[in-house]
Amino acid sequence: MTDQAHLYSEKVMEHFRNPRNVGEIKDPDGIGHVGNPVCGDIMELYIKVKDGVIVDAKFKTFGCGAAIATSSMVTELVKGKTIDEALKISNRAVAEALGGLPPVKMHCSVLAEEALKSAIEDYVKRKK
Amino acid sequence: MRKVYLDHNATTPVSPIVLEAMLPYLKDIYGNPSSIHEFGRIARKAVEEARAEVASLINAKDAQEIVFTGSGTEADNFAIKGIAHALKNKGNHIITSCIEHHAVLNVCKFLEKEGTRVTYLPVDNNGIVDINELKKSITDKTILISIMLANNEVGTIEPIEEIASIAKEKGIILHTDAVQAAGKLPIDVQKIGVDLLSMSAHKIYGPKGIGALYIKKGIKITPLISGGHHERNRRAGTENVAGIAGFGKAAYLAEKELSRESPYLVGLRDYLHEGIKKKIQEIRLNGDPKKRLPNTLNISFKYLEGESIILNLDLEGVAVSTGSACTSGSLEPSHVLVAMGLDAVDAQGSVRFSLGHDNKKEDIDYVLEVLPPIIDRLRKMSPLYKEKK
Numbered sequence: 001m002t003d004q005a006h007l008y009s010e011k012v013m014e015h016f017r018n019p020r021n022v023g024e025i026k027d028p029d030g031i032g033h034v035g036n037p038v039c040g041d042i043m044e045l046y047i048k049v050k051d052g053v054i055v056d057a058k059f060k061t062f063g064c065g066a067a068i069a070t071s072s073m074v075t076e077l078v079k080g081k082t083i084d085e086a087l088k089i090s091n092r093a094v095a096e097a098l099g100g101l102p103p104v105k106m107h108c109s110v111l112a113e114e115a116l117k118s119a120i121e122d123y124v125k126r127k128k
Numbered sequence: 129m130r131k132v133y134l135d136h137n138a139t140t141p142v143s144p145i146v147l148e149a150m151l152p153y154l155k156d157i158y159g160n161p162s163s164i165h166e167f168g169r170i171a172r173k174a175v176e177e178a179r180a181e182v183a184s185l186i187n188a189k190d191a192q193e194i195v196f197t198g199s200g201t202e203a204d205n206f207a208i209k210g211i212a213h214a215l216k217n218k219g220n221h222i223i224t225s226c227i228e229h230h231a232v233l234n235v236c237k238f239l240e241k242e243g244t245r246v247t248y249l250p251v252d253n254n255g256i257v258d259i260n261e262l263k264k265s266i267t268d269k270t271i272l273i274s275i276m277l278a279n280n281e282v283g284t285i286e287p288i289e290e291i292a293s294i295a296k297e298k299g300i301i302l303h304t305d306a307v308q309a310a311g312k313l314p315i316d317v318q319k320i321g322v323d324l325l326s327m328s329a330h331k332i333y334g335p336k337g338i339g340a341l342y343i344k345k346g347i348k349i350t351p352l353i354s355g356g357h358h359e360r361n362r363r364a365g366t367e368n369v370a371g372i373a374g375f376g377k378a379a380y381l382a383e384k385e386l387s388r389e390s391p392y393l394v395g396l397r398d399y400l401h402e403g404i405k406k407k408i409q410e411i412r413l414n415g416d417p418k419k420r421l422p423n424t425l426n427i428s429f430k431y432l433e434g435e436s437i438i439l440n441l442d443l444e445g446v447a448v449s450t451g452s453a454c455t456s457g458s459l460e461p462s463h464v465l466v467a468m469g470l471d472a473v474d475a476q477g478s479v480r481f482s483l484g485h486d487n488k489k490e491d492i493d494y495v496l497e498v499l500p501p502i503i504d505r506l507r508k509m510s511p512l513y514k515e516k517k
């Protein structure tokens with residue numbers, strides 16, 4: 001199992017150890033809730049939006065080390081971004097920001113991307 | 129930082145006494161055991177003494193019933209492929225279980241592609257093989273039953289004597305993967321009535337890369353590896369003399385220490401279990417509460433995923449694993465826990481603590497100190513936990 005840890009970059013381990021923005025937002029403007037069909041892991045992402053800009057983001061994740069690290073990273077990446085900019089954040093971008101992920105763990109970053117998309121969709125729906 | 133190794137089912141440290149026993153064969157005693165000169169004869173003597181020790185560990189009648197292999201995995205391959213080939217005119221049906229190690233399961237899958245029919249027996253919630261299903265699956269084409277003696281992930285001990293009497297009555301050969309059981313449980317192959325039994329040195333404080341297959345006298349088996357006349361034509365290749373000498377010493381020590389070590393490990397393991405139960409809510413013991421390896425504790429921490437627990441424990445210097453070491457690279461939950469009927473979330477959240485004789489009470493106290501905050505922190509992060517609060 002230590003093997004797996006060796007496979008994770010410093011940055012992944014750093015985010016895994018000290019995940020940023022864990023928790024829920026009291027009255028969020030959007031909630032994303034997604035499950036990973038590959039491994040059964042689950043992520044929830046909360047966003048707060050002001051004048052079209054994401055001002056806060058928090059997450060809860062049931063998943064492996066990579067899932068936790070990518071959740072943490074995606075909340076960092078979206079803060080201060082406009083909705084349009086946030087929609088352009090891909091799973092690859094999240095993985096790259098973490099210094100890469102082992103190949104078997106690439107799918108975990110998809111969870112983060114989808115949670116973000118789903119939270120934005122929810123935000124758009126609520127606004128209508 | 130304190131280092132606590134609780135992953136002895138993955139592998140064990142080589143005992144200093146074992147290392148001492150091996151070193152001469154890596155230095156001065158380099159002869160080939162097949163050579164007739166003195167250099168060779170000394171090496172041969174070491175191999176035969178080790179064979180006798182390994183035979184004694186499982187109470188084999190004759191040391192020649194032990195064949196050394198390159199691993200436990202090779203012993204499993206040899207047993208199953210060897211019988212399937214040797215008896216191919218008699219039948220083409222093998223019965224095994226859903227919870228075997230991949231060293232057995234993937235051999236069976238390989239044989240299935242070659243036209244062998246394989247039945248994978250289900251297990252109950254504790255991981256015990258369904259004996260009624262076993263009886264029902266036997267046909268006149270069944271040539272081999274392969275059921276592990278004890279499971280590596282949850283430690284459940286299978287009713288191998290009962291299975292042996294069924295196999296004997298029907299005239300079917302019985303193999304058991306005893307890689308986790310040998311040295312941890314008393315084993316008497318004559319009393320059980322098993323025909324083939326796999327072992328591996330590195331699970332009992334011996335070196336890696338050396339295993340053995342017990343082959344009862346009279347059993348016809350096709351070798352897996354062809355070549356020279358080594359191991360009485362059953363396993364070609366110049367013997368790994370140092371590895372064999374180490375295995376012999378490890379087997380000797382395991383047999384000598386078993387009656388003392390086993391209650392010690394049970395005590396320490398149950399102390400860990402009780403401590404976890406006291407400090408952490410919503411856990412589940414996986415495996416049979418009683419019929420279980422003395423050193424194994426497999427626990428599901430609800431609402432959590434195993435890897436995140438293990439990585440956190442690793443950061444605190446504690447080594448444990450999820451499922452078996454070889455499957456940690458895969459994404460699916462453990463095939464063993466799924467076969468035992470655990471739902472996906474419980475199966476994901478399982479951690480195996482496997483203790484060894486070097487572990488002390490202080491090690492367990494340390495784990496009981498660092499584990500609860502980890503579980504607490506991860507649960508706060510889990511979207512599943514919130515729903516049930």
Ligand SMILES: Cc1ncc(COP(=O)(O)O)c(C=O)c1O
Pocket residue numbers: 137138199200201202204229231276278279280305307308328329330337338339
């Ligand atoms: C039950 C079981 N069978 C077989 C093996 C394989 O043994 P080895 O590592 O010597 O190939 C292991 C250990 O990994 C095991 O636990």
Ligand code: FES
Pocket residue numbers: 036039040041063064065066067105107108111459
């Ligand atoms: S293995 Fe499931 S998200 Fe990483």
